[in-house]
Amino acid sequence: MMARLQPDTVDKLIDLLSLPVGENQGDERPEYLEPDIRRVSQGLGRLVFEDDRWFDYDATRVEDILANWLDDETAEQFDAAAESSQPPEFLGWVDGLVTAWTSSVAETAQALGLPNPDHEPYLVPGTEFYRYRNDEYVYAATADAADDQWATLEARYDEHRAAVGPDEAADGLLRGYPDTNSVIAGTAFYREEGETYLYGPKEFGTAEEWKPYEYWQQKADEAAAAADLIRELDSFIALIEARIAESRQ
Secondary structure, X not given: OOOOOOHHHHHHHHHHHOOOOOOOOOOOOOHHHHHHHXXXXXXXXXXXXXXXXXXXXXXXXXXXXXXXXXXXXXHHHHHXXXXXXXXXXXXXXXXXXXXXXXXXXXHHHHHOOEEOOOOOXXXXXXXXXXXXXXXXXXXXXXXXXXXXXXXXXXXXXXXXXXXXXOOEOHHHXXXXXXXXXXXXXXXXXXXXXOOEEEEEOOOEEOHHHOEEHHHHHHHHHHHHHHHHHHHHHHHHHHHHHHHHHHHOO
């Protein structure tokens, strides 16, 4: 499966599904279509491009990505629909195609696991692949794992913590807990060592990556001071440039 659309088809698709509707002068798409245009545009973006703003890509990139989803027959139908249809009809045709693709992906995910883009092996082993089963997402280490080897993410977390202990992950990484009151960069997670609280930006980190709160406070103060200095320098440079411009008049 790999077929290419005609350049005019790609241009018409981008024009049809660009958001928002009516922003640019000369946009002739009926306003009543906006809800459907938004739904189809976002559905296509998330399924095919993994980006809601896919219509900002140049036409060649859009064509290249779509080619991976098209066979010769579908590409011919796509071109014909773009050439012969008005915006409402072309939108309906694209909507039907996106719906069919979405159903196909869902069926594949139910039968065979798909790669988990959020998999982090040192955090939760056994989540390399996922599938949708019985109204929930389940995970396994391989795409073709037996049915009894798939489990929910929560179950995988529990298995992992039972295996390595509550505070230590694989490879010697130490686990922290979310700090819901965090307001300073680097303090999103905390852990206790004796009577001391240590903080870090990630749930798991090496012993060296967990630092006292004062360390992150100092980092924040230094960053703020550097930002203030940059603003002062920018203002000073702007003043000098203005005076130079005045002297040349």
